[in-house]
Amino acid sequence: MSGARLRFAATAAPLALALAAGAMALSATPAVAADGPMAQPVRTAQGMVKGTAAEVAGVTVFKGIPFAAAPVGDLRFKPAQPPKAWDGVRDGSKWGDTCIQPKAPTRTIGVNQATDMPDSPAISEDCLNLNVWTPAKTSGEKLPVMVWFYGGAYAEGGGSMPFANGSKLASKGVIVVSMNYRVGPFGFLSQSELTAGSPNGASGNQALSDAIASLEWVKANIAAFGGDPDNVTIFGQSAGACVSAALVGSPVAKGLFNKAISQSGAWAGLTAAKMVTREAAEAQTAAAMEKAGIKNLADLQSLPADEVAAKLGRAQGIIVDGWIVPEDQSITFAEGRQNKVDVLLGSNANEGGSFGFGPPMTAANWKSGAEQRWRDLAEVGLKAYPAETDEQARAVSSRPFTDGIAWFMHRYADDQAKIGKSAYLYQFAHNPPAAEGKPSGGPTHASELAYMFNNLDKPREVPDPSSPEVASRSAEDLKLADQMSSYWVNFAKTGNPNGPGLPTWPKASTLKENEAFLLKANDMSAAGPTMTPAQVELYSALFQRDVATPLGMTDK
Template sequence: MRATAAALPLALALSACATAGSVEPAASADRPAAAATASTGLLAPVRTQQGLVQGAPGKVQGVTVFKGIPFAAPPVGELRWRLPQQPASWTGVRDATQYGDVCVQPPAPERFPPNSATDIPENFTGMSEDCLNLNIWTPAKVAGEKLPVMVWLYGGAYNEGGGNAPFSEGDNLAAKGVVMVTLNYRVGPFGFLSHPELTAEEPVGASGNQALGDAIAAFKWLKANVAQFGGDPDNITLFGESAGAAMNAGLVGAAGAAGTFERAIAQSGGWMGLGIGLMPKRDDMEKRTLEAAEKAFGKTSLAELRQLPPSEVAKLRGQGMIVDGHIIRDDLSKVFAEGRQNKVDVLVGSNADEGSFTRSFGPPTTLETWNNGAAQRWGDLAELGRAAYPASTDAEAAAIASMPFSDTLAWHMRLFADLQAKAGENAWFYFFTHEPPFDPERPDLGAGHTAEIPYVFDNLAAPRTYPAGSSVKLMAGNAREEALADQISQYWVNFARTGNPNGSGLATWPTIAELGPSEAMILDADGSGKGPWLSAEKIALYRQMWEQRVAKPLGIQLAK
């Protein structure tokens, strides 16, 4: 896949995380046809703590959708970069039938797939800093039904995304018996930026994790209001992919998120991002902000930076999730190793070909370049690396070149599950190996990064998200693909309901204790169930990398 000029910044950001329109879902025997005009759900206005909201019938009979509900005050003017404040109340009935603005971010209309938040006209109403709003899909007929609540945090390398993306519309998940929620969180330098004056200004004495603060504010709003939409405020499950999964993992470990949710699903991302390393610290990030602002604008004061238009602020680089001292109070590798994380159930995993989208970056890998890069990849563990990834020809070197990206992430996800289980919580681990169909004119990325998302949402007819652009035409209505989507989405819904993905008619998902060190729950249309995962050589390599780069500097001791 050749990255376009618009695609490349996000592609590089995804790689560096080690630090089209609205389509009706296809009808099938186990999925009702889209509702043409009516719903039997919550069509009367619903009262929230801020005021009444009026939704509209969803795309599936019995589902009602409420869009663009503010969960926090607009972070504009003096509130730019502040942690979210309480939303204002309103009188009368608020129209909640259109998406609100998405947060400021770079569009990518020439990329494939494009930016799903900004480049799908049917779902895009605008982009601004006044973007802290959420969307709710509910199958409830009345308030107080106590349905499980699922809240999606989008990926996008901390740099793009929105709750309006067509792939994450929640009609089909809601039809399975959950209240489904998407939200906007600030991205790029609006959502991840530290500044010493901002740290001093915040009552909590911290800055840098504004996006996490946005998510926590949304969870608190749901705790207070979701019962009115038929949801159970004491049964909230986060789920997300890539940067959204990293944020989910961060929130599981974040003292500042305690008590705001009960379960978390992390798809292809953990607290270390997509690699293995220490988390950045606020003091270091504050210095970087001042240096970057001086270089870009010749000014560094918070007041001056708040006067800049959003297009100028966007020239700064978002710093990603950090140890800010308030929401995240310590490097999360240490928090998890010591069992100090939030006591919530988790379901986590990754895809077999996560790194496939990087194959077009730079010149083709040869045996010579593969061997010459061993020290850069693995340092003094190069011999372990060669043993884990042996190659004797150019073809073999090219075939394995993207595997370390995939396998590093896979190892990190297993660490997440193991440490949560060690803390006494329910933990479930998967490996998505299914290779979806790709259109003939597009590169076949296999079970690539984001490939599982259409199956999770049981939404094969929606436009895809970057980078794994599998085929809508070949998947929507395809009995084999639809069956897998029904299976995976039901696992996710079951987990949200009870903390256990297992259920009637599904292949048995073993607990983490029932999996050997080289095993995972395999998710594949050819047969889901316990199966082989990483080799012993790869596990040994990544264990030692983590001990060198993370455990030793942090003084962590883990049992072998």
């Protein structure tokens, strides 16, 4: 990404923060897509593209549109650069390539949906493309826009994953964009020569630069697809939620969106922690290069693509690079320097329900492991999670993962409310049905996605173990999916998820300290507790010890 892009991002006029007065929220069920497809082809700044009919009548999808130059050769590991123009009419009926990542066709917890589905695209470094689902028939309709960032532990994912098909959201009156960002070391790698050669003195957040480039493409081109470039909502889950939150905290992303959604994750990861510095990430890269016998950046950029991850290791994740992320964002958000946008945030009521690896927990092991788990806060931890029997120990063993995420999302909501923005906080508390005879993970990590996208019939994102076949035949699950997709669309339209026919979702600022809006079936969604006071005390103490004090923050 060039210095010119940085200057644009820093000086762009603020986006409109609400729709015109009198705009109506969606009801829970009606679809508003036009009967016919969009007029073809569509002209973008780089050239013309022709789409195809989507799954829902009246929605047109345009697949595989490049939003940045191919990050290959001397562009490998560098920030996204502007896309190149093309001649003629581009075929938008097929997915663009997925970013380099490992396949997992036999993985026990589920295949990699970006690479192992029947229609999964090819894998290559030339992967910076996006997909647009639009219910508009012509340009100029100024529909709200939702831009999706996928999860996958910074290691996998793609805009083509079936659960994230945007047809049904689009049918409710929004344009949905899904994009590919680089994963693994291609997307998250800091290196001293990269830093020295950067006009911004930074390296390491290549994936964030991809996300920013996709938003710049939306700003420049979405009107041609019937969208409103001044009403853009970013949304993501897990790693994608972290990308979304990091952009809310980034001055480089200012003006590119005006609402944000994070589902089970924020700027520091899934739970609150100090962010890694660029210097630490560079040292990690230097050690990996030395071990692999790689002498310099040129050697890194000439490695065969399939050797990069093997020699450099896993993604380093979002770091404090001094540019896109100028400082640890826990400081940014606490001191009110983040972008002034409305947010919808939350997590699931049993995030760790599908991560039950290793031997069964016992009461003795739970107690003896407390010091390793919480160090000097071991007594506070055991007070928050008491277990006198083996059964109790098994029940509480996955709760810290669940509650650590929930606490972080509570804090994020509080930080946005303190700068005067609307914050809506949820916890997905519905237990999605499993196949007959199969164990249910409960409302585990990723289990809300099929409901939010209103795609109960699609294969599930890892690690959600619920059954598409059972859920898509269940009246209560179908209704909840319709309601949740309407909440998300309403928020994208107006900054308020509420609408006719939906249980009322109060702002986070009106809830008690440990409460969120609990999303449940059978019209039972309502405010309720997500943690006990003892658990809130534990995570507040952990944040003070591990984040606020080391960073010199005066915590709220």
